[in-house]
Amino acid sequence: MLSAQGIFFSVHDKNILHDISLRFTPGKFHAIMGQNGSGKSTLLRILAGSEKASSGKVMFNDKLLHHYNERELARQRAVLSQHYHISFPISVHDVVMMGRYPFFKNAPSQKDKDICKQAMQLMQVLDFADRDYNTLSGGEAQKVMMSRVLSQVWECDESNACILFLDEPVSHLDIRFQHQLMQTAKAFCNKHLTVVAVLHDVNLALKYADELLFMKNGRLTYNILPHQLNETILEAVFDMRVKMKQVDETLVVYTP
Amino acid sequence: MSRFSFRYYYILLSVLLLLSLIISARVGAVNISYEKIFAFLGLNNASYSNIEEALFWKIRIPRVILCAFVGAALSVSGTLMQALFRNPIVEPGLVGTSSGAAFGAAFVFVMGSSINAAFANSVGPFLLPLFAFAGALIATLTVYKLSNVFGKTNVNTMLLAGIAVNALANGGTGFFSYVARDPQARSITFWNLGTLSGADWNAVYLVGISTIAGIVICLQYSKSLNALLLGEDEAKYIGINTERLKLKVILINTFIVAMATCIVGVIGFLGLIVPHVLRMIKSGDNRFLIIASALLGAIVLNLADMVSRIIVAPSEFPIGIITAFVGAPVFLFLLIRNSRKQHKGGFYA
Secondary structure, three states: OEEEEEEEEEEOOEEEEEEEEEEOOOOOEEEEEEOOOOOHHHHHHHHHOOOOOOEEEEEEOOEEHHHOOHHHHHOOEEEEOOOOOOOOOOEHHHHHHHHHHHHOOOOOOHHHHHHHHHHHHHOOOHHHOOOEHHHOOHHHHHHHHHHHHHHHOOOOEOOEOOEEEEEOOOOOOOHHHHHHHHHHHHHHHOOOOEEEEEOOOHHHHHHHOOEEEEEEOOEEEEEEOHHHOOHHHHHHHHOOOOEEEEEOOEEEEEOO | OOOOOHHHHHHHHHHHHHHHHHHHHHOOOOOOOHHHHHHHOOOOOOOOOHHHHHHHHHHHHHHHHHHHHHHHHHHHHHHHHHHHHOOOOOOOOOOOHHHHHHHHHHHHHHHHHHHHHHOOOOOHHHHHHHHHHHHHHHHHHHHHHHHEEOOEEOHHHHHHHHHHHHHHHHHHHHHHHHHOOHHHHHHHHHHHOOOOOOOOHHHHHHHHHHHHHHHHHHHOOHHHHHHHHHOHHHHHHOOOOHHHHHHHHHHHHHHHHHHHHHHHOOOOOHHHHHHHHHHHHOOOOHHHHHHHHHHHHHHHHHHHHHHHHHOOOOOOOOHHHHHHHHHHHHHHHHHHHHHHHHOOOOOOO
């Protein structure tokens, strides 16, 4: 699967990432958390291949990430970014179909169309498939973009293991859809999809993630399993007092 | 987004193009009746004089066809540039392509005989297209590089860089018309405002072949250009080699604009309006835009050329002035609407 060794990254002599090494477990949900500006998104961009590390290497299936050509990589790796700005009118359906671009040359096959439809159904955006993307609300747009990346990794299975990067995927979603999106991503993990998500909501991460990664000042400070999380770790990462408590079956993080 | 399919629009536009070609072939310094046009085409047997037939085949028809190809070239170029810069207010006149080509061509007008002598006439007829292409490419790449900051196109920088490069190229063209002997100078001036009066069959072949080849090649990139709508990083994530794509599209685009410009001069704003209208009435899909803007651009420029021949007949009016009078207000309208969209509210907006 995907692993990184000794990643450093700096811009204008400012160190953004400092000696990061990690290995993602295939078919697991990984949550990356940390303060604003701790380097989460930069790390994600390097792991996804759009930014090159100043030093260190990223390996994907025993091959250096930057040795893949774009199309080859796009068939196994999808990325949901934080912001999208589209300056032209384009229908929701056409946006979702872009997830299938790595798989067809000129015109989409029936299979591509079916996959798009199912992905839109899953994220409940099929009702406004013909609307202009630019007229959508922030939450609707986020669901559409999620449908797009899902359609890209739709055919993930044992012989074709894919990885999905999500950068703050629930930032505009209401509470019901936050859980629905996480459940959907989790369901894809059972189809051998590896998920790497930058999240801010610790409770959401605790509930759905299989592994928790915490970053601080450009360093990977903790790489733990959910049951290993405690108040000391959270206070060290976020520089604030937090409490944890068992409520029914769920472990909850709250501020006293 | 309307319910008619793309094919419906292609057919409709093709029919309109054919009509505009026929109407446009009729009018000018000498009007030719429809009966005679059909007689020339062998469709009926109305009587006509040999002079009329020669005028029709050697002057009118090449001009009308050249006009269609130039209109197609400039409009497709507008579509490509807008897709590349990911901005609806870009066109070849604004990013320096046209004025760069004009500068290269003016250079050949004045210095051509000396250059030809130096190369023992081996470059001959390719001199003009070659220099127009070189000038256009340098100007376009300069603006593109300057407006791309950290992989994102900064529109303000692009417009400013466009102004600077245009000013420089126009200054250079002005310099050549100043040092030129009189007939050369007049041809540069007239040609800088755009004119189709130099149309002949050779011009039709040059612009026709370059335009059609450019369009056919670009159609292969329409999916990749659509992907670019999401942004450069995102296009990479869905499998597009964006660096190679940008280079190829800039090269093709510069080529078709340079070939058109070196024959007819600078015609502005067509590339801005045509893709915009098509996006409004149907779709922003670049495949549709490339085909439909070729057709609509040919129609619009033919109508503009018809006007330029009618209003001061038997003389003619520079077509670039007409497209500027219509296009500039549309551009301002788009600019205002665009900036309003970007700065909604805000105390200091």
